[in-house]
Amino acid sequence: MNKFSSSINRVFRFYYDGFRNMSWWGRRVWIIILIKLFVIFLILKLFFFQDFLSGHHSSDDQKSEYVLDQLINSK
Amino acid sequence: MFENIDLSLVDWSRAQFALTAIYHWLFVPLTLGLSFIIAIMESLYVKTGKEEWKRITRFWMTLFGINFAIGVATGIILEFEFGTNWSNYSWFVGDIFGAPLAIEGILAFFLESTFVAVMFFGWNKVSNKFHLISTWLVAIGANLSALWILVANGWMQNPVGMIFNPDTARNEMVSFWEVLFNDVAVIKFLHTISSGFLVASMFVLGISSWYLLQKREMILAKKSILIAGIFGLLSSLLVAYTGDNSARTLAVAQPMKFASFEALYEGKQNAGLVAIGILKKSDRKIGEKAVNDFAFRVEIPGFLSVMTKGDKNAFVPGVYDLLNGNPSQGILSITEKIERGKKARDLLVEFKAAKKNNEIQKAEGISGMFRDKKFIDNYFRYFGYAFLQKPEDAVPGVKISFYSFHFMVVLGFYFILVFAMALYFLYNGTLVVKKWFLWIALGSILLPYIAGELGWVLAEMGRQPWIIQDLMPVSAAVSNISTGSVITTFILFAILFTVLLIAEVSIMIRQIKLGPKH
Numbered sequence: 160m161n162k163f164s165s166s167i168n169r170v171f172r173f174y175y176d177g178f179r180n181m182s183w184w185g186r187r188v189w190i191i192i193l194i195k196l197f198v199i200f201l202i203l204k205l206f207f208f209q210d211f212l213s214g215h216h217s218s219d220d221q222k223s224e225y226v227l228d229q230l231i232n233s234k
Numbered sequence: 235m236f237e238n239i240d241l242s243l244v245d246w247s248r249a250q251f252a253l254t255a256i257y258h259w260l261f262v263p264l265t266l267g268l269s270f271i272i273a274i275m276e277s278l279y280v281k282t283g284k285e286e287w288k289r290i291t292r293f294w295m296t297l298f299g300i301n302f303a304i305g306v307a308t309g310i311i312l313e314f315e316f317g318t319n320w321s322n323y324s325w326f327v328g329d330i331f332g333a334p335l336a337i338e339g340i341l342a343f344f345l346e347s348t349f350v351a352v353m354f355f356g357w358n359k360v361s362n363k364f365h366l367i368s369t370w371l372v373a374i375g376a377n378l379s380a381l382w383i384l385v386a387n388g389w390m391q392n393p394v395g396m397i398f399n400p401d402t403a404r405n406e407m408v409s410f411w412e413v414l415f416n417d418v419a420v421i422k423f424l425h426t427i428s429s430g431f432l433v434a435s436m437f438v439l440g441i442s443s444w445y446l447l448q449k450r451e452m453i454l455a456k457k458s459i460l461i462a463g464i465f466g467l468l469s470s471l472l473v474a475y476t477g478d479n480s481a482r483t484l485a486v487a488q489p490m491k492f493a494s495f496e497a498l499y500e501g502k503q504n505a506g507l508v509a510i511g512i513l514k515k516s517d518r519k520i521g522e523k524a525v526n527d528f529a530f531r532v533e534i535p536g537f538l539s540v541m542t543k544g545d546k547n548a549f550v551p552g553v554y555d556l557l558n559g560n561p562s563q564g565i566l567s568i569t570e571k572i573e574r575g576k577k578a579r580d581l582l583v584e585f586k587a588a589k590k591n592n593e594i595q596k597a598e599g600i601s602g603m604f605r606d607k608k609f610i611d612n613y614f615r616y617f618g619y620a621f622l623q624k625p626e627d628a629v630p631g632v633k634i635s636f637y638s639f640h641f642m643v644v645l646g647f648y649f650i651l652v653f654a655m656a657l658y659f660l661y662n663g664t665l666v667v668k669k670w671f672l673w674i675a676l677g678s679i680l681l682p683y684i685a686g687e688l689g690w691v692l693a694e695m696g697r698q699p700w701i702i703q704d705l706m707p708v709s710a711a712v713s714n715i716s717t718g719s720v721i722t723t724f725i726l727f728a729i730l731f732t733v734l735l736i737a738e739v740s741i742m743i744r745q746i747k748l749g750p751k752h
C-alpha cells in the first residue's frame with residue numbers, strides 16, 4: 160500500500176512540478192486549451208450539437224424505424 | 235421525406251464539414267511529421283550525448299507542443315457534426331465507425347495524458363532512454379491515431395467487410411480485418427502520413443533557412459536542415475509512390491473519380507496521362523453540366539493505361555463509359571445501376587410492410603437476402619443509386635477534381651526538387667550563401683499544406699455525390715434540421731478556428747524569433 164501511495168505521489172509531483180515550472184508559451188497554450196474545451200464541450204455541444212436521432216427518438220428501435228423510413232421514402 | 239430537405243441545408247452542412255475538416259487538417263500534418271523529426275533528433279542526442287542535439291530537439295519540441303496543443307480536440311467537432319447534421323449517415327454506418335473511432339479516442343487519451351507529458355515535463359526527471367522512448371511513442375501513437383480515422387474514411391470510399399441489417403437499418407461489421415486492410419484505407423493512410431512528414435520537413439527546412447538568412451543559430455539550422463532534408467526527400471518520394479498506388483486503387487474502387495481527375499470523358503486503350511492541362515467549356519453537355527475540353531495539354535502517351543493496369547493496351551474507362559455503360563468492357567450504365575438500386579430499396583419496402591403486418595417468415599426471408607452474396611453483389615451494392623434523380627447526378631465536378639489533382643502532383647515534384655537541392659547545397663557547403671534558395675525554402679512552408687488540402691478536396695469532391703461510395707449519396711445522409719442553425723454554427727466555427735489559427739501562428743512566430751535559448 161505504501162509503495163502504491165508513493166508511486167501515486169511521485170506521479171502527482173511529476174505533473175505538479177511540470178505545470179508549476181511551465182514556460183511562457185506553455186501557460187499560453189494551456190489557457191487556449193481550456194478556453195477551447197469550454198467552447199467546444201459546454202457551448203457548442205450543449206447548445207448546438209445535440210444528437211439529432213436521440214433528440215427525436217427514445218429507443219434504438221424508433222431510430223431504426225425512422226432511418227428506414229428515410230431510406231425507403233426518398234424519391 | 236428527402237423532398238422536404240432543401241438543397242441549401244445539404245450545401246451548408248457540406249460547407250460546415252469542409253470548413254472544420256480543412257481547419258483541422260491545418261494542425262494535424264505538422265504533428266504527424268514533426269513528432270518523428272523530433273524523435274530522430276533526440277535519438278541522435280541520446281546516441282552521441284552531444285548537448286547541441288538536445289538543444290535542437292527541445293527547440294523543435296516547443297514548436298511541436300504549440301501546434302499539438304492548439305490542434306488538440308479540433309477533430310471532435312467533426313464527430314459532433316456526424317450526430318447532428320448527418321444523423322441518417324451516422325446511423326447507417328453502424329458500428330463500422332464505432333470501433334476505429336473508439337480505438338482512436340482511447341489511444342489519443344493515453345498518449346496525451348502520459349507520453350506527451352513525459353516529453354515536456356520529463357527532461358532531467360526521467361532517464362534519457364525513457365524520455366526517448368516516450369518521444370517515439372508519441373510519434374508512433376499520433377500516426378496510429380490517424381490510422382483509425384483514415385480506416386473510417388477509407389471505408390466510406392470503398393465500403394467492405396460489412397453486411398446491411400434491414401432490421402436495424404444499420405451496416406454491421408463482419409470482418410474487422412477486411413475493414414482495416416481495405417485497399418483504399420491502407421494506401422490512404424500511407425499517403426496521408428507521408429504527406430504529413432513532408433509538411434513538417436518543409437516547416438523545419440523553411441524556419442532553419444530563415445535563421446541562416448538572419449545569420450543566427452547557424453549550427454541548429456544546418457543540423458536541422460540535414461535531418462529535414464533527408465526526411466523530407468524520403469517522404470516526398472514516398473508521397474509520390476503512394477500517390478501512384480492510390481491512383482491504381484481508385485481506378486478500381488472509384489472509377490468515376492479517377493476519370494474525373496484526368497478529365498477523361500471517352501475511355502480508351504493506350505490512354506495518356508495529362509502532365510499539364512488547361513480546361514475549357516465545350517458545347518457538349520452531360521445533363522445540365524458542361525463537358526470540359528482541353529484548351530491546352532501536355533500528355534504522356536499510354537501512361538494512364540500503364541499506371542492503372544500495368545499495360546499500355548489496357549482500357550481506361552472515361553466518364554461517358556461509366557455514365558452510359560460499355561458492355562464490351564463489362565461496365566454497367568448508371569441507369570442500370572439506378573434500377574438495381576431501386577430493386578434493393580423495393581425489397582426494403584416489402585420488408586417494412588411484412589414487419590408491420592407481422593409476417594415474420596417473410597420478413598426473415600427478406601432480411602436473409604441482404605446477407606446473400608449474390609444479392610449484395612448484384613443489387614445492394616448499388617443501393618445508393620436509387621436516390622439519384624437522373625444518371626448525370628453520378629458525375630462529380632470534373633474541373634475541381636482535375637485541377638486539385640494536377641496542382642497537387644506538380645507541387646509533389648517541386649518538393650522532391652527542393653529537398654534534393656537543400657541536401658546538395660548542404661553537402662557542397664554553399665547553402666549559407668545561396669540566399670535565393672533560402673528564400674525559396676522559407677516561402678515554401680505553406681505549399682505542402684496547400685498540397686495536402688488539395689488532396690482532401692480531390693478525395694472528397696471527386697467522390698461526389700457519395701458520402702458512402704455507391705451506397706448513400708450526401709443528400710440522403712443529412713439530418714432534417716434547420717438551415718439557419720447550420721449557418722450559425724458555421725459562423726461560430728469559422729470564428730473559433732480562425733482565432734485558434736491566429737493564436738498558433740503568433741505564439742509560434744514569437745518562439746521562433748526567440749530561438750532555442752528560450
